[in-house]
Amino acid sequence: MASEPPARRRVVVTGVGAVSACGWGVPALWAGLRSGRTSISAFTRFDHTRHRTHVAGEAPAGPPADFARGRGWPRLSLADRFALFSAREALAQAGLEPPLGERAAGVFFGSSTGGMLESEWYVADLMRPGTRERRGLMASQQINAPGDAVARALGVTGPVQTLSSACASGALALAAALAAVRAGDVEIALAGGADSLCQVTYAGFNALRAVDEVPCRPFRSGRAGMSVGEGAGVLVLEALEHARARGATPLAEVCGAGSSCDASHMTAPLPDGTGAALAIRRALDDAGLPPAAIGFVNAHGTGTPLNDASEFAGLEGALGARAREIPLTATKATVGHLLGSSGALEAVATVLCLREREVHPTPGDGEVDPGIAVRLVTGAPLPAPDARAALSTSLAFGGSNVALVLGRWD
């Protein structure tokens, strides 16, 4: 007689951490998201006089004075610092103390550019003969540097991997962490992502004419592109029984993940959203939930004309008519597009919304695009007392699509 497959381990979130244009820390993020005002504005990270646009979601100076920076902090890149601050914040909320070497812990991170900002300074020096080499600028150049910095600082000895699939990286990292905890590879996973503003991405997206001259306006009429942001989001994922055994309080459940590829074009999404729809269906299947169970959507919502329309087509393809009823929000309208860490930060935002039983608004000028039948949350937070699960989507350059299903924990 065939034996029953073993029950799948449930995976919960026990801590969250974030850095964004709203500030250093989750309280600043949540206050910014609830405010209904964008944090995208003029910025100083580099001289952008000659760039086509002049706004970004820049993180303010930090970290706060009471943050224990540690011995190696001055040598870290900005993205490393975002990552490490967020990881320590998430760990503290989870009630975990480093080092984590004895705890079967792993790090699953996403990033698009790692230490590119500092690499730009290094290469500029190399192009000026006679300039003293500042080798330390390149030591965190690799895309895996922020994830490694977290693992090194926290004494992690389990699996450590960084995924870099452009704007889907952070969500893919969460999906990988979910798989690792379910499989028993780890009991605790630090899942997240980090990226900093840099000239390569800012100039590159501008060259594609994909950046709005004003703060991005996802799903609005007249939207004209994205706004680049920076920061990090980190979630502590844990096997439910492990969290219970040590008396931790779950904040939310990671119910499922799904991914797909458009396999169509390097930059343009499939207009009919079939790639995104496949990822969403796979996430719902993985979670064992019907479309009706989804209480709200945290959309990828970049603010480019094509992406928002394609994304909503994908939501309709996967959720049917329900897509038009479900409240939808876009975190990027507040903090900008954090590229490889956007999926992680938006997962943090989704956890906060589930926990606080309200959906944060989507700032932006202009009316909601009448060509998209979306129920966009605008103005003020929308009470969502009955939302027990939410969908968060990440749709990347190169056609990589990821959907996460997060559940409320009562």
Place this chain on the structure above:
Amino acid sequence: MAVAVSGLGAVGSFGCGASALAEALRASRLRASEVDRTAGYHLPESARTAALVDAADVSPWVPAALGRRMSPPSKLAVAAARMALDEAGSAPGLTEVVLATAFGPSSFTERLLRGILAEGPEAASPFLFTECVANAPAAQVAIVCQARGPNVTVTQREAGPLLAMGRAAADVASGSVERALAGAVDEAAPIVHAVLDRFGALSRPGAEGGEAARPFDRRRSGFVMGEGAAVAVLEDEAAARARGARVLARVRAWGSAFDPSASRVSWGRGHEPLAAALGRMLERAGLRTRDLDLVVSGASGSRAGDRLEAHTLRAAWQGEPLPPVVAPKAVTAEYGGGLLAAAVLAAAGAQFGPTPGFESFDPDLRVIPHAGGPLRAPRRVLVTSLAAGGAAAWLVLERP
């Protein structure tokens, strides 16, 4: 479900195709060429060579019209994927792509950045930007091969290729995808070559014995940078056999760990915890070290990396003699997936010549890599790769 490798594509300085790599491994031949140092990034005393791909080699798999909008690593990855799929034969179903890259399309990134810095951001090319993202090769593979499953790019330096293979094997084994294209790709862009050299990672002409990859050798002075791509087709072994496909190897186990004693740019000294992690991986697969009869080592000639590798292996074997150890990076050089492709070939019974560059025993390492002569066809192969920065990954491949 048993996970089979049913196709393998490889591109490197050795040429195109798994058979070209097999011949280079048998002949112990590393083909290195002069790196372009005209941009001014290199120091006068820097390393001179890298194992470079002859771009013309990939044209049968990536015709000019197809490759016109691709970065160099995208072309390499697409070529390797097409070779692998050709060998595996057609198979329907949801196909995942998992590729590792240490540095991504770095020549395009350098051109884009250099243009921005020298001429201003108005000069930024949308084409260069589109193809400079790390996942461009994986995305191009998906587009060309119409792979609509998950599309994942792993960036974990030298551990990436084995992590990619492990991820793909796990997804095939769980049934979440029906088939996966797993592998690695990198290009040896002059700027990356120069920076690795400045960090002391590369063997230089002034080193004892000259510029060469010398895995496990007392005189090793760094690795030789390589470029290329390796892609394997992974699928349910029963499905592959039902289709009449040749099964090259079975992916029996995979695992990874991290050594927090490593600095950002080098290897640490945490061999005991790494050996324990390797032991746990084997235990979960129901294996012990005595079940492994060949090690395909990621040793590259790095001073610190080979030391950690040797000490980890000896700690894992707990004083017992090691099985034969081959170090294919002496032939393929570092990066570009050569290790992964060589490991699959080893599991399929390929023969290895003597390890080039190994001449003097290192009493600290106490590992003597394969000295030539016939290798008994292994039942199981341990594949190892320890990365600068701290990551470590292992695979066990089985002879089908």
